[in-house]
Amino acid sequence: MKKVHVIDSHTGGEPTRVVIAGGPDLGGGPLATRREVFRERFDGFRSAVVNEPRGSDVVVGAMLVEPHEPGCVAGVIYFNNVGVLGMCGHGTIGVAVTLAHMGKIGRGSYKLDTPVGVVGFEYRGGARVSIQNVPSYRHGAGVTVDVPDVGPVTGDVAWGGNWFFLTPAPALGLTLDLRSADDLLRRSTQISRALKAGKITGAGGSEIDHVELYGPPADPANHARNYVLCPGMAYDRSPCGTGTSAKLACLAADGKLAEGDTWRQESVIGSVFEGTYRRADSGRIVPTITGEAYVTAEATLLFDPADPFREGIRS
Numbered sequence: 569m570k571k572v573h574v575i576d577s578h579t580g581g582e583p584t585r586v587v588i589a590g591g592p593d594l595g596g597g598p599l600a601t602r603r604e605v606f607r608e609r610f611d612g613f614r615s616a617v618v619n620e621p622r623g624s625d626v627v628v629g630a631m632l633v634e635p636h637e638p639g640c641v642a643g644v645i646y647f648n649n650v651g652v653l654g655m656c657g658h659g660t661i662g663v664a665v666t667l668a669h670m671g672k673i674g675r676g677s678y679k680l681d682t683p684v685g686v687v688g689f690e691y692r693g694g695a696r697v698s699i700q701n702v703p704s705y706r707h708g709a710g711v712t713v714d715v716p717d718v719g720p721v722t723g724d725v726a727w728g729g730n731w732f733f734l735t736p737a738p739a740l741g742l743t744l745d746l747r748s749a750d751d752l753l754r755r756s757t758q759i760s761r762a763l764k765a766g767k768i769t770g771a772g773g774s775e776i777d778h779v780e781l782y783g784p785p786a787d788p789a790n791h792a793r794n795y796v797l798c799p800g801m802a803y804d805r806s807p808c809g810t811g812t813s814a815k816l817a818c819l820a821a822d823g824k825l826a827e828g829d830t831w832r833q834e835s836v837i838g839s840v841f842e843g844t845y846r847r848a849d850s851g852r853i854v855p856t857i858t859g860e861a862y863v864t865a866e867a868t869l870l871f872d873p874a875d876p877f878r879e880g881i882r883s
């Protein structure tokens with residue numbers, strides 16, 4: 569029986585399942601190339617690891633591979649219930665704590681190779697990690713999308729390692745709390761579909777596959793709260809590392825957050841990431857996102873050839 573070894577963690581409530589052994593051989597070369605091999609040839613493995621009955625819609629998988637870029641402690645390919653991801657902020661915090669749990673790193677600064685570039689992180693001990701994300705930027709300000717049954721919705725399009733459409737929740741009559749979870753899911757899904765129908769994209773026609781609704785924080789110690797809809801129509805329990813990076817890019821573009829100042833981003837369940845940025849020569853910002861992850865399980869996944877659902881339940 570095939571066996572896959574994983575370590576589970578959660579970052580601000582959002583789970584990450586790191587595949588540490590037993591994953592498919594993706595060959596060598598840049599991580600972007602290997603992600604395509606993973607996407608094209610090993611979709612059954614992806615689904616088996618994160619989907620029910622072993623996982624759920626909300627689990628993000630992270631497969632550890634040999635890095636291609638020099639100086640990286642590991643390479644990682646992120647995936648979820650419907651496909652592969654470019655970058656994943658909460659996942660990177662989870663990977664860092666997992667590497668520490670495995671005894672592969674101690675306190676200090678490291679680099680991770682990902683399909684969208686090299687990402688730096690600092691393991692600060694215990695649960696705490698700061699990640700230096702890929703350069704982020706606002707691609708479009710005040711973009712209006714016509715959402716059936718809702719009307720025109722205006723927001724920003726920004727890159728933070730994934731593509732985001734960010735729009736204020738109060739303007740949609742929505743409150744960012746879990747009592748409103750059904751409404752938040754319905755409205756953000758409608759916006760996501762309308763973006764596709766209206767052919768509103770990120771740079772180079774890239775699909776905007778995350779919708780970020782934002783509003784006032786529940787805790788006055790924080791600056792804002794968000795609800796982030798991920799590509800598989802599950803919402804991020806964490807404040808979303810790439811989503812917080814996209815938010816910082818918009819704040820920087822609007823002159824609302826200065827280089828080096830701290831932004832405390834709260835998630836819809838109340839977990840918090842701290843974000844700061846420095847400006848790169850390109851004019852983009854380089855976000856640093858700090859959060860906490862906790863290991864929840866060390867497990868061996870079993871794949872019985874006789875199990876009709878050994879590759880998970882695919883949507």
Ligand code: PYC
Pocket residue numbers: 582628655656657658659730798804806807808809810811
């Ligand atoms: O933290 O960047 C993130 C993320 C993306 C999807 C789920 N979490």
